[in-house]
Every structure is written in C-alpha cells, then in structure tokens.
Amino acid sequence: MEQKQLRNFNITGFQHQLVSWFQENQRELPWRISKDPYRVWVSEIMLQQTRVETVIPYYNAFMREFPTLEALAEAEEDRILKAWEGLGYYSRVRNLQTAVREVVERYEGEVPNTREEISSLKGVGPYTAGAVLSIAYGKPEPAVDGNVMRVLSRVLLVDEDIAKASTRKLFEKILYDLVSKEDPSSFNQGLMELGALICTPTSPGCLLCPVREHCRAYDQGKQEELPIKSKKKKQTSKQMAAVVLRNERGEVMIEKRPETGLLARLWQFPNFEVADQLSVEEQFMKVYDIQVELGEQIQKVEHVFSHLIWNITVYEGQVSGQPDGGQATRRWISIKEIEKYAFPVSHQKIIQKSLL
C-alpha cells in the first residue's frame, strides 16, 4: 500500500523530470566514470558526511593505489589509513577493508547485489546499501541521505524531524514507491544532485528547479522552513598537552593510538589530558614512564571533533634519563620518516609548524 504522502502525487511525472534533469545536468565526477561496484562502493563510503570537493582528490589517489577489491583486501592497514589521512571518520576505511576481505572470501570477489547480503558487510548501512544497489546494479532500492530527506521534506511537505531514525525509515518506505523502476540509478543520484545543486539547505534555487511544479513546499512558500531538524548538543572541550620529544639522536617519539575509539590506530605525538595538580612534566613522566625535560611551549593547536574539542598545548622535550623500555606502540623516528605515518589533523599541524 502506498504511503499517504504520495496521495495525489504525480509519481511518473516527478520521476521523468528528475531523471531527465539529472542526465542533462549531472556533474562530471570521477566515480561516475565507471559502474564497477567496487568503485561505486568506495565513493559512497568516502562521501559519508563529507563534501564532494573534499573527496575528489582522495578518491583519485585511493583508486590509483587500490584499483581493485583484491588490492584493497591485501593492503596493509597502515597504508589504507595513510590514504585516508585527513578525511576523518577513520573507522570507515578499516571497516571497508574488513568488508572487502569478506567479499573476497565469501562472495568470490563479487560485491553482493541483494540488500540483505550487502547490508551485512561492515560499514554498509541502509544508505550505502541502496546507493550501491541502485547505481552499480540498477536495482530500485531507496538510498536516503541528508539531501534526499531535505528534498523530499519539501516536495512532499513532510515536517517530521529528519534527525530522527524513524524519519529516515519513513522516507525509505516512501521511496520504495517513488523510485523510478526504469532508471533507479539516475533517480537516486538525481535526488541527491538536486539537493546539492538546487534544493540547498539555505536559499534553494526554486526558479531553476526541474520538479518545482511537484513541490508542495514551494506551492505554499514554505521551502525555507523545511526540513525540520532538531539541534545536536555542542561539544565539550578538554585541555591537552602534547610533546615533541627528542632523544640524543634527534629522533622524535610517536605512538600508535588504541585499537578502538577516537582516531583509532592513527599515530600521534605523546599527549594526555592535563590535570591541575601536577606540572605538565610530572604528568608526562607519570603517563609515559620516561624521564624528560620539557622546554617551552611551542604552539597551541585546537582540534575540533564532532562531539569534542581538544585544546592542545605543544611542548618541546628531551629525554633526560635512560631510554624508554620500548613498547610496541611507541616508535622513535627520524623527521624524514614522518610522512610514512598517518596522523590526525591536529598532529599534522604540529608537524608542519615544528618539524618541517
């Protein structure tokens, strides 16, 4: 049974105008050259919460280094993290490799083409499943992202909070009826492209819109009031200290972050959250069990995450006692070797200002 939002809605007219508009106006993007499911998949993972312009150079470089599913499956984890360095949400690329290995072992290297199977892969949620199925395999599956929710909120005058999971599910139900069965790929991409180019969050270009005649929000002049989206709470901040620590050879100490959680498995300079009671030097020795003499503060770096802010004070330091016991997660490296390691953006800033 059709969703109530589609009553008295000209489905076929909407489909044809959207698909035609997309075919004539789509941007030339590197992931639109091929329908290779692997290439489509990689692009969709990269594009999660990330702008097209940001993704383009990463995508091109990634495809040069890992041209096939097998190449990615066989790559070393440090290589894939380096390829992702600066993109953020690093679990995306680790999950992608886990998933690709699953495809090699369990699906003979062929990306599965059913929603149930592809959704079972690490990092493939409802959106990515629908995107790959429709774009690479031409299946009439919904692919609901932020663009789609914004566009359909306006076109169908839906005032549900798009921050809620239940609202995404509502749009999925609607889309099973609304998606073009002739060209699901162009339809889904057209919805997103429309959201990116015309039906933008602020100041939508309604006068240029190919589906304006179908738009209930435009009809009522409410396009600027939709979609409804509740605000998320703002970040808490932490005071951090980081140390560019050198030994007698002039090498610098770095360490690998933990297996899970924030910035998992990236490399960083030794750092910790500062407490008021002890000096930064004493706190360092307590955390790392290395005798050091700290020099002056050399810079301050702010690192803004989606839910957290680090205010990092960076110090220079010298090992003063016996060298460190040598833990597997710690490494002394020369400046020349730094480029081999993947660092979070805040630590890239430290490198640029203090080491290069």
Added chain:
DNA sequence: AATCCGTGGAA
C-alpha cells in the same frame, strides 16, 4: 534513542 566518530567550508 542517544552517543560516538573527523574535518573543512560556507553562511
């Protein structure tokens, strides 16, 4: 359902 997980650009 709410929180965690990055980053940079635009308004």
Added chain:
DNA sequence: TTTCCAAGGAT
C-alpha cells in the same frame, strides 16, 4: 565568531 552541516554507520 558561531553554527551548521556534507552522498552515515556502529553501538
């Protein structure tokens, strides 16, 4: 400056 947010997913 602050806020929002961009082709979301895992827990």
